[in-house]
Amino acid sequence: MNLFDRKSHLFEGLTNLSRLFIMRRSFRKYAKREIEFEKIIEIENTIKDFQLTMGFKHSMVKVTKNKEEFESVIRAAKRGLVGKINPWLNKTNATNLLIAIVNTNDTDQNLSERFKRIAETSILMEVAILRATELGLASCWLAGVNTSEIEKEYKLGDGEEVIAIATLGYPPISSNITDYDFWANKLVSARRKHLSEIMFYDEIKE
Numbered sequence: 001m002n003l004f005d006r007k008s009h010l011f012e013g014l015t016n017l018s019r020l021f022i023m024r025r026s027f028r029k030y031a032k033r034e035i036e037f038e039k040i041i042e043i044e045n046t047i048k049d050f051q052l053t054m055g056f057k058h059s060m061v062k063v064t065k066n067k068e069e070f071e072s073v074i075r076a077a078k079r080g081l082v083g084k085i086n087p088w089l090n091k092t093n094a095t096n097l098l099i100a101i102v103n104t105n106d107t108d109q110n111l112s113e114r115f116k117r118i119a120e121t122s123i124l125m126e127v128a129i130l131r132a133t134e135l136g137l138a139s140c141w142l143a144g145v146n147t148s149e150i151e152k153e154y155k156l157g158d159g160e161e162v163i164a165i166a167t168l169g170y171p172p173i174s175s176n177i178t179d180y181d182f183w184a185n186k187l188v189s190a191r192r193k194h195l196s197e198i199m200f201y202d203e204i205k206e
């Protein structure tokens with residue numbers, strides 16, 4: 001990932017974690033390369049550990065395991081009008097997907113509980129994405145997909161909702177001005193505020 005040059009000012013005084021926040025960006029182009037199975041397991045372990053530590057009982061992030069599963073979710077994701085939002089998915093070299101699922105059972109009368117569970121699921125998804133980034137992988141959050149078709153694909157139970165998916169793969173070897181990924185990176189991803197503008201560090205003293 002050659003982000004360092006263009007964003008060098010953002011890398012000053014970073015911790016390992018905040019460095020990851022800057023390294024992560026949305027990729028719409030991927031190299032033709034499989035992700036090693038060990039890395040998939042690493043991501044799954046991170047999801048499990050974080051979920052357990054945080055006590056997020058209503059969240060789940062699945063990682064697709066093989067080409068067939070990947071292709072069937074992509075097919076479902078692209079169905080209908082909403083499925084046309086991401087035409088780059090048609091020919092992506094991404095090889096795996098993260099699927100963020102929330103259990104919203106018994107929240108019909110309790111919107112704040114519903115939103116809390118969705119927020120927890122989003123946090124879990126972002127942690128999985130950051131772990132993938134740490135492992136040298138590229139990703140892209142996708143909410144412009146047919147989530148209800150993905151729910152059918154996984155035969156999810158009542159109250160289980162897919163909130164988003166994310167592509168996973170290796171970053172492209174190169175990107176040029178004919179690539180959507182090149183412009184999205186230059187015009188959006190590279191325009192970051194310094195973390196000190198949006199984060200506040202403090203210490204808790206007993």
Ligand SMILES: Cc1cc2nc3c(=O)[nH]c(=O)nc-3n(C[C@H](O)[C@H](O)[C@H](O)COP(=O)(O)O)c2cc1C
Pocket residue numbers: 024025026027028085086140141142143144145164188189
């Ligand atoms: C919840 C969520 C949904 C998103 N859905 C899409 C999407 O459907 N298609 C897409 O290309 N990018 C999608 N993105 C990626 C955003 O466009 C991207 O995060 C934003 O442009 C900032 O760029 P960066 O992620 O590289 O910093 C989504 C991001 C989030 C957080």
